Amino acid sequence: MFGAASSQAQQVQGSSAATTNGTPQATASATPSSANTSAADNSDPVSRFLADKGLLPNTKPVVELAQQVRDKASDMASELVLSAMNFLGVPYRRGGTSEQSGFDCSGFTRHVFENSVGLILPRRASEQANSPDLIPIQKSELKPGDLVFFNTLRHTFSHVGIYIGDDKFIHSPRAGGQVRVEDMRQAYWQQRFDGARRAPVITARQSGNTQNN
Known part of the structure; x- marks a missing residue:
């Protein structure tokens, strides 16, 4: 599943918050520390994948984020997130x-x-924000798999x-x-955050899986 991303892992790690055409030029994701990399070597493939992509700050062990995704999200949401990665x-x-x-x-x-x-x-982003298939949620309620929207083109829900x-x-x-x-x-994204949406189909499947178990 992860073959398409393996050769571009280094491109995820960022350097500055400068902006071009409405979005920062580089991500602020940090390169994992050697301690985190070591932890990933002894963990499951998902943990190693997250470590290789530099998705964690140095202060959080790699295993913790992988477990966080699994604990806080349904199986479907976890699949969606890993598919996106x-x-x-x-x-x-x-286009x-x-x-x-x-x-x-x-x-x-x-x-x-669609594929996960x-x-x-x-x-369009604005149409997704207004889709009847999604429900608005607060920023404090965010879970893996939710959509997040930003004003990057001087109008709401433009990203x-x-x-x-x-x-x-x-x-x-x-x-x-x-x-x-x-x-x-990052200040850039905090200032432009417009809201978040959740797909009930994901939470419904999570509830169904819980009952079946």
Whole structure:
């Protein structure tokens, strides 16, 4: 599942908060410390994958985020998040909706949701925010698999990504960029946060799985 991302792992790690065309030029994700890498070597493949992509700050063990995704999300949400990570490094392309063509922000979220949980989202970010298939949630309620929206083009709901946990989200940022992970605690994203949405189909399946178990 992770083959498409393995060769671009280094592109996820960022350096600055400078902006171009409405989004930061680089992600603030930190390179894992040697201690974290060592922990990942003795953990499951998901943990090692997260470590290789530099998705964790140095202060949090790799195993902890992998476990956090599994504990706080349904199986379907975990599958969605890991599916999204498979596209790390895929180039941005305006109007793009596939790995082969490249993605824009809403094309990326639409592709991931359709192919991981079977939910076909509207095409544009603003339409996704207003979709009757999604429910509004507060920022404090965010869980892996939720959609997060931002005002990056001076109008509401002009950008969208997928929350992956630990205050981070994955998205296709801008022309010249690639699918990558960003930290929502950055001032740029805090100031432009517009809201979040959740797909009931994910939580419904989680409830069903719990009852069956």
